[in-house]
Amino acid sequence: MDMDLLECPLCPFSVLKKDNYVLQLHFEQIHTEDSPFRIENDPEPLPPAVVPEKPSPTSSNDGDTPSDLEDENSVLCPEPDCREVILLSDFNTHLDLHAAATLSFDETTGKYHSQPPASSSMQSSSNKHINITLKSGTKAPSFLTRNLGNATPSSPSRRADEDARKLKKKSPKSRGNSTGSEKSTLSRSIAAFNPFTKAHSVRASQNTARLGRAELGPHAWEDRMPKWLHDQLANGPKITIVNRIGRDGRLIKQEHVQNETPGIIPILAQLSALDRTVKQAYYCHPSTLHIGKTPKEGGFCGYRNIQMLISYIQGARAQGLEEFPGRTPGVLKLQDMIERAWDKGINEIGRQQTGGIRDTRKYIGTPEAQALFLSCQIDCAVELFTDSPDGHIEAHEQLLYAIESYFKQAPVRSDGSNVCKTLLPPIYLQQPGHSVTIIGFERRKDGSTNLVVFDPMYQTSPAMHALLGRRNIKTPRPEVLQAYRRGTRQLGKHAAFECLMLTAFPPLFPAWDV
Template sequence: MADSHGNGGGEILTCPFCDYKERSDYQMLLHVELFHAEDGESPFAVKDEVEAARKARQEVRKETTTQAAESGRSTPSELEFVQCPYHCGEQIPARDLQFHTDFHVAEDMANTDAAVINITNNFSTDISNAIRNHDHVLSQVQTPVKEKRWTTSLKDMFSPPRLKVMGSGTSKVSISEVRRLGKAELGPYANEKKMPSWLIRLLEDGAKITVSNKIGHDGQLVKIEVISNETPNLVPVLARLSKIDPKVARAFYCNPFTRHVAKLPNEGGFCGYRNIQMLVSYIRDAQAPGHEHFDGKRLPSILKLQDLIENAWDQGYNSAGRVETGGIRMTRKYIGTPEAQAMLLSLGISAEAAAFSSDSKKQAYTAMMEAVCKHFDDGSDSNNTDKVVITDKPPLFFQHQGHSMTVVGVELDNNYEANLVVFDPMYNPSKQLKNLAMNNRLTFSSPTPDRLMKAHRRDEKYLGRYRAFEMITINGPV
């Protein structure tokens, strides 16, 4: 039996006036009334609200158009890209080159031998009750030190966020009103029909896997498989750095099952896909809703993710993306929030998307940070007043113009200024941090925790340059 919002059979319906597709007959009727009313005005919607909803999805991508116009460029496709001087294989928007190279410098600084000087046995990051039994992640965590109790609540520092919620449904934008995106939004290979064959082979082969034997806690040999571009257990290591940094007043982190996934050498700008892989690492290892789709040892490859996104468009999820991009299969075109959300929704995984934009009352950075703080500090750990709290919350897919990252935490410093803690696929964790994470060493100290954290922090200086952000929140285990 069909419900009031569906057609029973689940077939895809096509709008008789444009290429918009929808599986719900109710939503199709609403689409026709909104965009194809006889007199041009829908009786079911306020014009301003319809226009705002239509524009919300493209807020991040359209930001570059404004910036290009202000700089004297006529179109977004004229945005300049330059080769990274560190030979990481990335072509970077010229305006972002300084920040990009600064993070490479941070990588190098964190690799110095003096960065970590002592391994002790007297520290633990406090872990929420929901994940206390994951011994293979937290095997070295002891009773937390109670030298000081912290009462500052991140969410209490901010008023409720002002944001545009894009929801978890399929796209409601008329295909006839969608424009083809250019180089500014899709990157230097916006018009590419097919990526080079050497790159296809690189992505098909994937990262190198190393197998070694390690003595387990029971004294038995355990075979360990290490995937070269993946770093598990990095969240507790970063939490330790927040703990020992005297400038940090409070910090909240996501579920420690979230893995850092870095780009392969010379692969180019696949950051959107790498961030999807980080979300999948959490979904799979934390047994969150949808984990049954990702039961292999390897995370789905970039080529597989491209297929999943194209399949999501076929099913009617954010299908305007196919028109905007011209299709992504076997190309190096950038993807973003709409594509990530479409893939997740098509697999039955809840994915709420939100857009944040600046106005006369509040900067996009402030509104976005409010929402991030509320996500990690929603009151569920209200009895935990330790300086650092590792929660069971999912990580966040996070995008600004030209780049995306995975938000794994948020810090509040002694001046009540907040910054994001991120896994950025463009940069590898330093050798020091990777070694600590891979060996589950959570009892270290350092004279320069800020130096080790620099590549993972995004503060107002960095984020304040952008006028718009997008974010995806998925559901955790029930």
């Protein structure tokens, strides 16, 4: 027997040792009659296991192989331009959001369409429903659990959800989870040592030692990122000039930045107003840009969210404007600013924990974002939300309540609709394994609530681009709005969150009609 392989004891099936969970899934599906993994009454036989496709090492531009990047709780996204390492618990949602980023409207049929993620080997060639549960109770991507003839994103099947619930007691604890919960929690927090932090419920323990992959990602120990990536970041996003006709009939030359999309918030506000399920919605300052990643750059979400907060400062001419002249500073510039903040003694434990971040791909979070803003004399504060010790109040419930309270305290522009248009800054939200920028909040008529976010991992869809600039949308577009919503289904997977808020009073000059 090959020492690098594991063999099924009942049949010739074998897998690599590092894929031992595939063997477990095979055994459950093929050799266990009462397994929740088993598919009953399937008209066509399925392969023994369906797992995330791992790109070939030869396809990597930076010399990293998938095994270098992944661990037992994560997987490399199969999308060729993504290069993100995703928590297995978030894998389904991640692929659905990739599909949502391709959403477009077909004028001939009057319907929306999107392309499933480019992991073709994971897809069935026939139009049928596939119900598969992956390692540790993680469901298969929801584009696999629906009729593949319909590419519109949808939620996972009911059976897959039931399988996950059955396996809940068997699932191992998520990495970094010190509470005993099966939900993932923050592996790194500044709550224990930073005087500007307000903690809700349990405080995270202080860790001043050098951190590793669990906290800083797969490149935790690199001294320098690959030259091709450094050059890509140094050159910045591609900028093109687009000619369009203005309302007065004159030709207007408009700049288009590859990974920046202005004008989304006014469109989302209109879509919330048109959604009959929404009772009340709130949105932050409309100048905030959606800033996404550039191809193959990997996990720079922390920097991209800092950029989105800076875009607010620039657009609203808010506190700290003089620190950010010209274009939004790039990733390498932000790294220099964070290092200089440490030089000033601001959150300097971050340097000890990371070993320095200049010209590396190490993950950053709220400690670095706060250090940067405080070094620029920009008022900000961090709040930590964790599950209560007795389990009665969950972190996502505290988070949603706090964000609604944040928006409610602001002066709003009322136009008679159910949407409150504020001039508040957006909010940096750190969740386990990823961060996003909160730009709004919705309360539904059924009592449920959700955040509205800009996610730097995904580009703006063609369907949203088609709506930009419109001031009088009359038809509901729930398909477009859904990609920006994060509710209990997504947030409830996590046991802790951190928010960074810019606390200076926002400028009160008109912005929504500009």
